[in-house]
Amino acid sequence: MTRPPLYVRRPFLAGLVRQLPLLAVLVVVAAGLLLVAFGHWRWGLGVVGLAMVGAALLRVFLPVRRVGFLAVxxxxxDVVLMAGCGIALTVVALTIPGT
Incomplete structure (x- = not known):
């Protein structure tokens, strides 16, 4: 006898699994914002920008049923906006003269 799929057996757990790509991006963004909060704004903005580029790559390679709320x-x-914002943020963080 075959077991029913996860979304039937445990819909809450299936919903969490579906949102793992978004959670991963948010964890990296939070790490970047912590760097900004502790005074390392250039590194922090670079991390946030790379998180956006990573979100774009996840959006490219994951199927729609696995990408969760990254698919808007x-x-x-989605890919052009996320990658463009991530690259722009990283470039701005790297080109602003430091003190």
Whole structure:
């Protein structure tokens, strides 16, 4: 006898598993914001920018049923916006002269 799928047996757990890519991105963003809060703004903004690029890569390679709330619009629009914002944030963080 086959077992029913996870979303039938444990819908809450299945929902959490579906949101793991978003959770991973949010953890990296939180680490970057902690760096900013402790005075390392250049490193922190770089980490946040790379988290956005990572979110774009997750959006490219994961299927829609696995990407969770990282899928907001169509795939090309999500990827262009997330990668563009991440690259722009990283470039700005690296090009602003330090003190």
């Amino acid at each position: 619009r169509t795939r090309p629009v």
